Amino acid sequence: MGLMRGSILILALGMVSSCGWLQPDSTPGDGIHDPSEAMNRQVHQFNLMVDDKMFRGDGPSIAEAVPRPVYEVTGNVAETLSLPGVVVNDVLQGKLNEATRNSVRLIVNATMGLGGLMDVAADMGLPEDETDFGETLAVWGVSEGGYVVLPIYGPSNDRDVVGQVVDLLINPIAYVVSVPASFVGPVLELVDDVGDRQIYGDTYDSVLHESADSYKQMRLIYLQNRRYELGEEAVGEDIDPLELDTKGF
Template sequence: MALSTTGCATQSPEAKAAGETFDPYEGTNRAVHGFNIAVDRFAFRPASKGYVKIVPEPMVTSFSSFSENLSLPGQAVNALLQGNLKVAGHAVFRFTVNSTVGFLGLADPATEFNIPRVDTDFGETLHVWGVGEGAYIELPLVGPSTARDATGILVDFFTNPIGYARNNPADNISLYAEVVRRMGDRGRYSDTVDSILYESADSYAQARLLYLQNRRFELGETAEITEIDPFELDTEGF
């Protein structure tokens, strides 16, 4: 939270208006990036490639669906916080259908029933509330993010109702399921990820550019970022 506040407070209006990258912690971020690449190279990459090679594709898809289903209650909460009752309803409906007919989410009959997919988080909730994205940061083991999205990741972890259910089959099951889902994605898109991390002239800059472009597109932002940042300091009088 302190990093989020600092990052948002020091971002210049000119940089945001031009749609530029605000990366005041680049030195630290590059060190974290190097750590993440080392973890990927020696642990996550080989484990993920082995996972998709050994586990049949339908099972990989089922485990990914299971992880997505566990996230739906939290996404419904975020949709409500954003004032979007329609998306909240879709999230609840998808969770209900996939948790029953879909064998706890291992199958995805909700898609066959044409129930729209939901993809939101507390980072988007903060965006809807007018909070600026703040500084770009790279998180250990997580990867590219912003001060706003990093705060969202933390809040999402504690606000998903699944985590407070009495009949959870395992503690932190959502976290374990997310790790398995990410392993599936890493294994499936290995060539693309490898080209970014290991074949780019500057993998840090490449990953930063791709993340910010994709995230701003998801949030409906254009090159000109016009959102209000409540943490931004007015320094004109100093």
């Protein structure tokens, strides 16, 4: 399995070097580069249908059948499992202080927090500090490429799609456990996103199901939010980038 993981990692990094993303960004004047809009809209409609089936309609939704404390615990475990990969990305970005802090956070939550069931580290002044290989690529000067909508997951871009693949491969946990078990973290993150969808249901509904063009709304919110996280030039003027976490759509 190590050879296969290495081959996929080389392929993913090759995608970055072979594309034009290392060149100066050619995003249009409106700040939106969406060359696959027709296909993206089809995937967006599929995601709307899934969202409607899971979270809307008469009576309790599928997601509401799970108690909120379960989502909270799931989120804690998912974040703990992601920390080894976060530390790797901190190092790749040259953020050694953050790498040290996240290493301590991992040790504390994996031991005192009972494998991540509880976020003890936050109470000790070690809050969650997320990063990913998409951000690493941004630090290295790779432009975001085109806007992409993924099935179930939702809004992304070319750079982050590659980053998501690489994140699965550079997390040390992937080399300690078997392949099925190594995907527990991403699955738990998806469950945590379902919990967020429940908590912020009204806001999500207004954007996804009540706006005149939910595709454009989601695209604008995602691009603003992601560029704000990375300290890149924002797009649009009317939406607060902190208003909505679009991960999970």
